[in-house]
Amino acid sequence: MIDEAEAAIIRRIFTEYDRGRSARAIAIGLNRDGIPAPRSGGKGKGTWSFSTISGNWKRGTGILNNELYVGKLVWNRQRFVKDPDSGKRQARPNPPEAWITEDIPTLRIIEEDLWSRVKHRQGAIREDILTERAEDPGAPKIERGHRPRYLLSGLLTCGCCGSGYIMISDSRLGCAAARNSGTxxxxxxxxxxxxxxxxxxxxxxxxxxxxxxxxxxxxxxxEMENERREGAAGSAEYRQPARPGVVVR
Structure with missing residues (x-):
């Protein structure tokens, strides 16, 4: 069953994105209007962020990538494997041919034309980003995206809200919550x-x-004195005469 109040929020997000607003601007507007954000398993801060909206297009996460809004339920997008070093589960994407798709037209809340325009805009933005990276040899490589780039990466927090202080331009740091969600x-x-x-x-x-x-x-x-004493004790034990009946080779 479709929750019409929540469906209206989804339509707002798609419509604003189609009109040229960024995921970050949409998130700030939703927070400003006091619209509750979705929570994942009871986790999260209960506020909208650009990642909630844009997500990961390959994994189908994020509001703009959820095919359930056009009446399609997709299974088996990814599998989980255990990291042998940390013991933690890590998600690994499955190839598209392994996906299982079921049509559920009664759950569609986004028209096909709007969905297609949003997908087209997302693809154009990705293409621009990839082109920019290709033209800039000094740009960070994708496989290094999660590694700390700077000396204090991940160690700075906002004194007002406790969120991280992140790079908001090529040279300046700012509050992540202020920039990404407006909270x-x-x-x-x-x-x-x-x-x-x-x-x-x-x-x-x-x-x-x-x-x-x-x-x-x-x-x-x-520490040096302790090591000297331990070494001396070991030497003394080595020099002790062997007990009768013990053959020393």
Missing amino acids: CLNRKTIKRTDVEARVLGGLKHHLMHPDLVAEFIAEFHR
């Missing part, structure tokens, strides 16, 4: 190089304090 009013930004200089300067000043240096030297000497 934080902190619009202050700072140059990445300035933050790194402050942190490194603070570490150098505090870690090189004479008291800390003296403690490090003392601890080093204690």
Whole structure:
């Protein structure tokens, strides 16, 4: 059964995207209007973000990629394998020929023309991104996308809401919640190089304090003395005469 109130929200998202608004702008508008966001298994902050809307087109995640809105239920898009090192499950996409699709026309809430226009716009945006990466040899490679790119990546948080401080341009950091969902009013930004200089300067000043240096030297000497004693004890045990009846080779 279709929930008409929720269906109206989905239609709004598709219509605004079709009219040229970005997923980020749509998310900010939904949060501003107090429209509750979907939760996944009770998790999440209950606010809209651009990833909730745009998702991952290959995996069919995100509002704009959910084929159930055009009356199609797709199974077996991905499988899960266990990482031998961490023991955690990781998703792996299945080839399209392995997908199972069932038509459920009674659940369609998005017309085919609107769906097609949205898919066309998504494809054009992806093409532009891939072209830009191809033209810029210094652009980050896709397989390195999840690796920290900068010294403090993932370590900075907003003092107002606790969200991460992320790169919002090629040189400046800003609050992720303020940029992506509009749920934080902190619009202050700072140059990445300035933050790194402050942190490194603070570490150098505090870690090189004479008291800390003296403690490090003392601890080093204690460890060296312990190793010397253990080595001496081992040598003494090795030099002890063998007990009667024991053959030493």
